Amino acid sequence: MKIELQKISAEGLSRRGEAAPDFIGLEEESVSFSHPVLYELELRRAGKLVVARGVLSTWVGLTCSRCLKKFDYEVQIPDFKTQVTVEDPAGLIDLTEAVREYIILALPYKPLCDGKCAGICPTCGKNLNEGPCDCPEIEKESSWDKLSEIFPEK
Numbered sequence: 273m274k275i276e277l278q279k280i281s282a283e284g285l286s287r288r289g290e291a292a293p294d295f296i297g298l299e300e301e302s303v304s305f306s307h308p309v310l311y312e313l314e315l316r317r318a319g320k321l322v323v324a325r326g327v328l329s330t331w332v333g334l335t336c337s338r339c340l341k342k343f344d345y346e347v348q349i350p351d352f353k354t355q356v357t358v359e360d361p362a363g364l365i366d367l368t369e370a371v372r373e374y375i376i377l378a379l380p381y382k383p384l385c386d387g388k389c390a391g392i393c394p395t396c397g398k399n400l401n402e403g404p405c406d407c408p409e410i411e412k413e414s415s416w417d418k419l420s421e422i423f424p425e426k
């Protein structure tokens with residue numbers, strides 16, 4: 273995500289393309305970046321200041337916080353905007369850090385494979401999206417029974 277300053281003319285510069293996702297590199301096992309980041313940017317410069325704005329999109333591999341299944345999450349950033357000051361007229365504008373931040377901030381705090389994800393059974397660990405497990409309902413009731421033994425109703 274580096275652009276040569278000299279390429280930005282008085283009318284600005286439009287750039288579209290894709291960047292390999294390795295630069296995002298997050299030390300987080302539950303998140304994986306394996307799809308390219310698509311970008312469509314407009315760059316304008318005023319002296320040393322360059323303003324870049326546009327749209328970004330990619331797919332990020334996340335882990336469902338309820339059932340622990342891995343799934344691809346679509347990230348769409350319609351309002352990417354950043355500004356960089358470039359001292360060297362022959363220098364490069366590096367948008368890597370700004371793009372990285374926008375993508376990471378767009379990720380959900382509690383990812384869900386589906387809003388209706390049923391999660392996993394706390395007793396047997398079965399993924400309840402694949403169907404109900406064989407755990408007896410009674411178990412839950414018996415824990416209530418134990419509670420009433422401890423706190424008998426008068």
Ligand SMILES: [Zn+2]
Pocket residue numbers: 336337338339340341384385386389390391
């Ligand atoms: Zn899930």
Ligand SMILES: [Zn+2]
Pocket residue numbers: 393394395396397398405406407
């Ligand atoms: Zn179960």
